[in-house]
Amino acid sequence: MVRAMTSQPGNAKLAQIAREAGVSLSTASKVLNNRPGVSDATRKRIEALLEKNGYRRRRRTEQTTTTMVELLLDDLDTPWSEEILSGVLAGLNKPYVPIISARTSEDWNISDWLEEVLARKSAGVIIPLFEFPKEAEERLARSGIPTVLVDPTGEVPKNVPTVGSNDYIGVREATEYLIAQGHTRIAFIGGPTYLQTAASRLDGFRGAMRQAGIAVDPMLVTSGEFRYEDGSEHARGLLALPNPPTAIFAASDMQAAGVYAVAWERGLKIPDDLSVVGFDDLPTSRMLLPPLTTVHHAVREMAQFGATTLMQLLEGKGGSMPTHIELTTNLIVRQSVRKLP
Structure with missing residues (x-):
């Protein structure tokens, strides 16, 4: 039986094991928490290092993930949000379904939202148009939950896949x-x-x-x-x-x-x-x-590409993917501009 593993006091930090295995912290966390999205060869290499460093196995049934994919939006009733949702739905494969959250209240904060994501044991996260705090990046990486940013607004994390435009x-x-x-x-x-x-x-x-x-x-x-x-x-x-x-x-x-x-x-x-x-x-x-x-x-296309990227990560096919993808923009000429004499 495949089993998940949990760390004990005094064991090597997961980040050290990730460096020794030549993988990201997120990948090491996926193996530790028995999540999908890691090739068999890489999984075996990380599991060997975990055991070598004294990590104890526990039954897989103690940690299970769902088919829920978190989609965090700024609002729910704008054409922009509708385009994002349409793109995500087009990019997700069965049986994955989006769980939609929105930053609509003044007292909303990302820490509370992260607690909900972890409690739901969600399979992955898609975050459009949001500055991704280091705290969120590290917590999701430690949990092994793959994350994709769509049209990121701030500094782009090195180890988090992003889809944007110029x-x-x-x-x-x-x-x-x-x-x-x-x-x-x-x-x-x-x-x-x-x-x-x-x-x-x-x-x-x-x-x-x-x-x-x-x-x-x-x-x-x-x-x-x-x-x-x-x-x-x-x-x-x-x-x-x-x-x-x-x-x-x-x-x-x-x-x-x-x-x-x-x-x-x-x-x-x-x-x-x-x-x-x-x-x-x-x-x-x-x-x-x-x-x-x-x-x-290309709002819808970015969202669809982001969801497709997340699917590849969940299926263990993310190793050959570029970390940051930039879609092109182009001018659509209609009837709102007059040529001056």
Whole structure:
């Protein structure tokens, strides 16, 4: 019978055993906790080292995992979250099913969520658009629960697989398109300044303007959350300026939808009176009138690829996979930008 093992006081640390075996701490934890996702040859090598260092075996039935995969979302009722969920469902194999958690309450904290994940003995974790604290990385690694980050917002952990996109290039290409249409007074509504993704999008905008020799007016650069309300709030301020912009680049499609609403309130026509560009290419961008020119961010594709990556880890096929995967972005030209005379 295959048995799981537990450590005793005075035994070598699991991290030392992982180094000696030439594997990550997460892989060593999987073997210790009898979790899937490790090749037979590697499992045997780690088990031999565990026994050599005095780890005692216990019955496998004492530690079992479920077929639940944790999906941690920022919100539940946004088109972005719907795209993430659709992608994850497309990427998961039977019998695995997602258990959805959301950071919707003010008193939410990752420590409590981790306790719930460990109590459920979940098979794996997918976390989109979230800065992954070291505490969470280490706890999940020690538990042997494989984790994949989708569109990570902060510093990317070395040993955690990630799926993202090149936001800088996407925004730069879209800004160059606006400039090619004759726009020089371009406003930019960015995302939260503490997010790496928001910083990359702002850098892409500034880079394209600098390359074109166009000075960026500080009055035209604002930041907020990637939400409808933030787009409308900042659009009101921008369009009330004595010399308003001829184009607004919103760092998310939801912000762009807020810009549309304010333009309608002020009796402005898009694109005749104001050109607008978004970022994400959510279904919302196609429903706006006129349809929104935006950067395809491959949200659903990233989520699907993240779920597929997790499946490979659970099936022990992750050894040949790249740790960090970056999908390309591309500009989707629709009807929200006017070419100036």
